[in-house]
Amino acid sequence: MTAVAHLSTCLFLKVKFKEAPLLFILLATEVTDLIWVVLNLARTPGEPPIEISRVDLPFKFIGDLHLISQVWSHSLVGNLVLALVFAAIGLIVFKSLHAAAAGALAVLGHWGLDYLVHDADLPVLPYAKSVLAGPALGFNPEAPWQGLNATLPWLGYALQVIVVLICYRAFVQAYRPTARWVLIGALVFLNLAALPIFLQGAMSEIVTSTSGLVLGTLTDMLLASLVLYGAVRFAVPGAIPRLGPTSEALRTRLRGLQTGGALLALILGISHLAQGMWDGATNPSLAHWSTAFGIAYVLSGWTLFGPSPMALWTAFFLPILSGPLSRLFLGAGHLGLVHLALEIALATTAVYTIYKLKTSKLRI
Ligand SMILES: [Zn+2]
Structure with missing residues (x-):
């Protein structure tokens, strides 16, 4: 899924774990892809990067991005460990069970959402020859390894819009923001910005290399988190954490x-x-x-x-x-x-x- 869907899950988790700092949850929702970006770009000259992706050129749509090896960033066991790390940070730094649970679930939620739409490219173990999970939803019998985004991109896009809507609804019901329109505007904008990569040919001129797409993903992630964080702060100042004991x-x-x-x-x-x-x-x-x-x-x-x-x-x-x-x-x-x-x-x-x-x- 693209950044807006992953980041929106922080709205849902914020409702369930009100003491958890919003920025901490936001980071946890996308840390997996942040690691993916770093490992796809980090390389010594002449060597391949630690994780390898490839885009078919001309790049037509999201199905033309192939995640050849993402052993560290996107393995199931790697993400379970990452979830434990975030739980530990929640407990040690924020001294809050809410922060621990929200951080861990945000990491696991990222993997779960990716699993729904990815090709069979998510390793179970952080190991090059690991068995690959998925695809959870594939609709091409001639290419059974292809997932939802590659076979039915419109449905992939619809699914991530639904995820955003569910998270938005939970958040609005719990916090009843006075400036709800700011949040709606931000989410509509971010969802529209995510649309072109699902449309055949819409990004052929823009994406001309794999590293270009990886950098584009990083930019999308950073801008989307800024927009979402800003909108939530504006809409509901009270959604920003008040740490410390709130009940007996x-x-x-x-x-x-x-x-x-x-x-x-x-x-x-x-x-x-x-x-x-x-x-x-x-x-x-x-x-x-x-x-x-x-x-x-x-x-x-x-x-x-x-x-x-x-x-x-x-x-x-x-x-x-x-x-x-x-x-x-x-x-x-x-x-x-x-x-x-x-x-x-x-x-x-x-x-x-x-x-x-x-x-x-x-x-x-
Ligand atoms: Zn991911």
Whole structure:
């Protein structure tokens, strides 16, 4: 997805994690592509860059950009590590669970959105011969490695507009900005600016080399983040963080536990989906069940962000049942040990939160 879609997810995350600094979330939404730019440009003379991209010339549309190797910036495991780094920064620098969760989710969200529209070019492991994830949505049977942007660019563009709309709606409902039109104007402008790369031939004159496109991506990213940040500041001055305790200690602690559980569930979901891709060739039934568990965990993680404590019971029963059953009948798969550790952590977090909730009589 292009910069505007990735950056807009900060609006959504800001609603869920109000204490997280907006600029920090903005950075986390695009750090993956920032690393991509640096690694595509960094090279010693005579050597290829660390990550390699190629554009077909004449450049007709986004499908003519081929990400040959993006082992470090866009691997799933690399992004999980990056998410942990951002969570650590949130905890250590901002001393805020909100900042930690928002930073980590912003990084993972970037990978998830890319996965929806990319070709089969996202490595699972940060390793040159890693299995490649995707494409999640491909519509060309003659080129099954091509993703949504390459096969149906209009749909790819529509999808990222939908992402922006969802984020905008969540933000406006939560913050009720007085100068809403500034935010609308900024988002309309940024979405229109993102359109030409999806239109056949619209950028043929502008994009004449791979490094030109990489630099263009960097410019787009920086300008779009400035426009979006400026618009949010103007529309809702209160959306800028007010750090420090905003509620009583117990409520914060419960919210922290709930957020931790949601994060664990989301990571479990993503790693199950990764296992499905990894083990698909050797163990199809494990792959199918892994995909089903992956979706169930992602949904469970999603509901944990909501106000209903009932979701905690799902977060308890899902790992307790799914883990042992799948390993008993289907085998552990490559990520079996990782899943076991995450499942134990999720179930424990859910039980502890339910206990705390019952004794505190608080709704979180
Ligand atoms: Zn990306």
